[in-house]
Amino acid sequence: MIALPLVLVMGLAAVMAASDQGADSVLRHLYLVPTIWVALARGALAGGLVGVLAGLLHAPVVLPAVERLGITSQTLDGLLSLGLPALAGLLVGHLADGARAPAARLSAVLAIQRRLAEPGPLQGALTGVAKVLRFTLGARRVALLVGRDVQTALLASVPVGTLVDPDSAGAFTLATGQALMSRDLPGDSRLAGEHAPEPVPLRALTLPLVSGAGVIGVMAVEWTGELSPATRAAAEELAMHVGLAVENARLTLRQQRFAEELAEKIEAATTRLREADEAKTEFLSVVSHELRTPLTALQGFSELLLRSTLPPEKAHRCLVYLHTEACTLGRIVGEMLDLSRIEAGRAPELHPETVDLDALLERNVELFATEHRRHRFEWTRTAPGLALHADPDAVDRMMKNLLSNAVKYSPRGGRVLVSASPAPDRPGMVEVAVEDDGVGIPAEQLPRIFEKYVRVPHPDTAAARGLGLGLSLVKALAEAHGGRVEVDSLPGKGSRFRLLLPEANGHF
Amino acid sequence: MLLLSTPFDPAAAAARRPSLRPFAWTALAAALGVGVGAAGEMGSALPPGLGRALALGAAHGGLLGLGWLVATGAGPGWPGPVLRLGLVMTLVPMVARLVPWGALAFAAMPALLLIEVHRRPDLRALGLVGCRLRHALAGLAAGGFLGAHVLITASLTFGHRGHPSSVADYASALAYDAGANVLSAEWLFRGAIFSWCWRRASFWPAALVSTALALVRYLLDPALPHAPEARAGAVFYLGLVGLVACALRAWSGSMLPGYLAGLAFFAAYRTVAP
Numbered sequence: 001m002i003a004l005p006l007v008l009v010m011g012l013a014a015v016m017a018a019s020d021q022g023a024d025s026v027l028r029h030l031y032l033v034p035t036i037w038v039a040l041a042r043g044a045l046a047g048g049l050v051g052v053l054a055g056l057l058h059a060p061v062v063l064p065a066v067e068r069l070g071i072t073s074q075t076l077d078g079l080l081s082l083g084l085p086a087l088a089g090l091l092v093g094h095l096a097d098g099a100r101a102p103a104a105r106l107s108a109v110l111a112i113q114r115r116l117a118e119p120g121p122l123q124g125a126l127t128g129v130a131k132v133l134r135f136t137l138g139a140r141r142v143a144l145l146v147g148r149d150v151q152t153a154l155l156a157s158v159p160v161g162t163l164v165d166p167d168s169a170g171a172f173t174l175a176t177g178q179a180l181m182s183r184d185l186p187g188d189s190r191l192a193g194e195h196a197p198e199p200v201p202l203r204a205l206t207l208p209l210v211s212g213a214g215v216i217g218v219m220a221v222e223w224t225g226e227l228s229p230a231t232r233a234a235a236e237e238l239a240m241h242v243g244l245a246v247e248n249a250r251l252t253l254r255q256q257r258f259a260e261e262l263a264e265k266i267e268a269a270t271t272r273l274r275e276a277d278e279a280k281t282e283f284l285s286v287v288s289h290e291l292r293t294p295l296t297a298l299q300g301f302s303e304l305l306l307r308s309t310l311p312p313e314k315a316h317r318c319l320v321y322l323h324t325e326a327c328t329l330g331r332i333v334g335e336m337l338d339l340s341r342i343e344a345g346r347a348p349e350l351h352p353e354t355v356d357l358d359a360l361l362e363r364n365v366e367l368f369a370t371e372h373r374r375h376r377f378e379w380t381r382t383a384p385g386l387a388l389h390a391d392p393d394a395v396d397r398m399m400k401n402l403l404s405n406a407v408k409y410s411p412r413g414g415r416v417l418v419s420a421s422p423a424p425d426r427p428g429m430v431e432v433a434v435e436d437d438g439v440g441i442p443a444e445q446l447p448r449i450f451e452k453y454v455r456v457p458h459p460d461t462a463a464a465r466g467l468g469l470g471l472s473l474v475k476a477l478a479e480a481h482g483g484r485v486e487v488d489s490l491p492g493k494g495s496r497f498r499l500l501l502p503e504a505n506g507h508f
Numbered sequence: 509m510l511l512l513s514t515p516f517d518p519a520a521a522a523a524r525r526p527s528l529r530p531f532a533w534t535a536l537a538a539a540l541g542v543g544v545g546a547a548g549e550m551g552s553a554l555p556p557g558l559g560r561a562l563a564l565g566a567a568h569g570g571l572l573g574l575g576w577l578v579a580t581g582a583g584p585g586w587p588g589p590v591l592r593l594g595l596v597m598t599l600v601p602m603v604a605r606l607v608p609w610g611a612l613a614f615a616a617m618p619a620l621l622l623i624e625v626h627r628r629p630d631l632r633a634l635g636l637v638g639c640r641l642r643h644a645l646a647g648l649a650a651g652g653f654l655g656a657h658v659l660i661t662a663s664l665t666f667g668h669r670g671h672p673s674s675v676a677d678y679a680s681a682l683a684y685d686a687g688a689n690v691l692s693a694e695w696l697f698r699g700a701i702f703s704w705c706w707r708r709a710s711f712w713p714a715a716l717v718s719t720a721l722a723l724v725r726y727l728l729d730p731a732l733p734h735a736p737e738a739r740a741g742a743v744f745y746l747g748l749v750g751l752v753a754c755a756l757r758a759w760s761g762s763m764l765p766g767y768l769a770g771l772a773f774f775a776a777y778r779t780v781a782p
Contacts, residue, residue: 066665167516169516178518204510226710
């Protein structure tokens with residue numbers, strides 16, 4: 001780009017020398033053409049140099065005329081034409097540089113925005129930004145330190161590889177927000193230690209990266225040779241843009257992460273809703289079956305009693321069946337009413353009193369042992385005379401649910417162990433444990449077994465009847481008493497439910 | 509990256525200012541040598557030309573010594589190198605005057621300077637390092653262009669001839685330029701003063717200050733013709749040569765291209781004869 005104008009300048013000088021034109025030759029104005037050409041293309045420095053060359057090449061024409069004629073209007077014009085190309089080159093080049101600088105800065109700002117908008121970790125984007133800055137500012141090294149703490153801040157440098165000292169100039173700017181400038185860094189007395197100076201000065205600048213939240217990082221730049229005021233102004237402007245762009249990038253990243261978390265939560269909630277919906281559908285089919293069974297029995301036996309005259313023994317047996325099925329129906333309806341009450345946000349109605357735990361447990365164990373003769377029931381107590389401060393009906397239902405589950409989810413001949421003792425880890429509480437050696441519960445299902453309508457599917461217990469309400473009811477009742485229910489289970493080994501309820505002050 | 513890797517104390521005191529006493533002693537010694545030489549020449553106390561050689565050597569020795577003081581900040585141990593450079597520089601022109609082919613002794617000066625600098629690696633920062641071939645060629649081309657320009661302009665304007673009076677005189681003049689004239693100018697004005705100013709300011713102030721001081725040195729040189737047009741020409745061309753040498757020093761990081769530009773310029777200039 002510069003070679004052709006140079007050839008043009010020298011060709012013009014040769015033409016003027018050959019044609020023996022005077023100092024005021026019209027051709028001298030043609031020196032302006034290549035000078036302005038170079039100035040527009042390469043800026044003030046190149047334009048000025050070509051202008052100086054043009055003036056020097058024109059001098060052997062002008063100076064002899066000055067010597068010969070003295071200072072006349074003609075020679076004065078020639079003398080002025082010696083400096084004119086250089087002046088024009090500098091002026092036009094300066095204007096061209098001034099016009100190009102904002103465009104270059106804008107281009108750099110866009111490149112920075114693009115880099116920071118790229119998907120991926122911020123560290124990689126910062127390295128890209130450092131490369132853009134290094135190219136735009138013509139710097140030897142550029143580093144970006146992003147973060148409020150110098151020890152944990154992200155560091156991106158071009159060329160790669162620098163350490164960060166907590167007392168460095170960069171750390172000072174990060175801490176105070178003050179820019180630092182060094183005209184020759186190795187020789188700067190503020191820099192600790194001895195550093196071999198280089199033949200060319202090493203100019204250095206640290207600038208704070210500022211966003212709405214204050215100083216969020218530092219931009220450190222080193223140049224060899226000149227650092228013009230225009231370049232420094234450009235660096236300051238770009239640091240301002242980088243600060244805002246980095247903050248925007250961080251906010252965008254945070255927003256993306258938030259959106260991802262939200263999407264995950266929505267997906268999880270949707271899954272839960274779908275499962276709940278499925279559970280409710282299953283519940284409806286189960287509940288209709290559970291309700292229909294005693295109802296059918298009630299209908300059948302009552303019709304039998306109405307339509308025919310039965311001998312007293314048979315009639316009595318029918319009445320016993322009717323009573324048992326009516327109790328079952330009552331229990332199911334009671335559980336559903338309790339749960340609907342809990343679901344509506346109302347605590348179950350409790351009438352606490354002192355409960356003789358031994359008697360209650362013994363009664364339940366005997367009852368279940370009578371009903372389920374193929375299971376082995378064991379009942380142990382470590383401290384005699386334990387008493388609870390609880391609603392006896394609620395405790396009774398909790399025990400029946402736990403024992404019922406132990407029976408349902410353990411094979412025939414399985415062992416069900418019931419124990420009661422003061423809770424070793426919870427003073428003032430009594431621990432009632434129901435342990436079986438049944439199918440157990442997979443670990444991933446454990447957190448859900450106290451939810452409503454949840455039944456853990458297992459091929460060996462598929463025929464077991466139930467609404468999936470028992471454990472959620474136990475949990476609700478235990479918590480209503482200020483206690484809790486816990487479970488330990490291993491698939492294939494069995495489960496152990498631990499019920500914690502408040503102990504009564506007195507003992508039986 | 510020093511900005512991040514090295515502790516930095518923003519409140520640290522600036523480096524101490526060098527004492528002016530060494531500068532005064534060096535200038536005084538040089539002035540004394542110049543005075544003795546001039547007196548010997550004018551009073552015929554010395555063989556013809558020897559007093560002039562003494563004054564010339566003392567002046568250039570003073571310039572080399574001052575350059576050393578600027579470059580080192582007149583730190584401890586300054587008298588040794590300054591005395592060695594000054595004394596040898598004072599003797600070399602006298603040897604050149606008295607001994608046939610004595611001008612070859614000027615070759616000792618760049619060698620001595622390199623030896624002295626070799627003991628102080630920090631002085632490489634003045635630009636006492638090698639340079640790329642294109643930088644050296646650029647220096648020769650710039651100096652050659654300005655030298656050719658001065659020849660053509662002087663020839664067209666004043667009718668000066670473009671060849672030297674004798675080969676021996678021309679060779680002696682070239683040796684003087686290589687070992688004293690250009691060497692001391694580059695060492696003091698570009699190596700020491702330009703570098704010092706450039707590290708504290710920017711290129712243009714440093715180049716203008718060092719070139720202006722170099723012009724003062726040439727205008728004080730009694731060997732420069734006293735005609736106004738010759739002085740104007742000297743200011744113009746030596747100003748350009750100085751600025752070009754500063755630009756070459758900044759561009760290449762080395763003093764060598766500027767030194768070569770000066771040599772090329774003076775090689776052409778020495779052929780100009782009225």
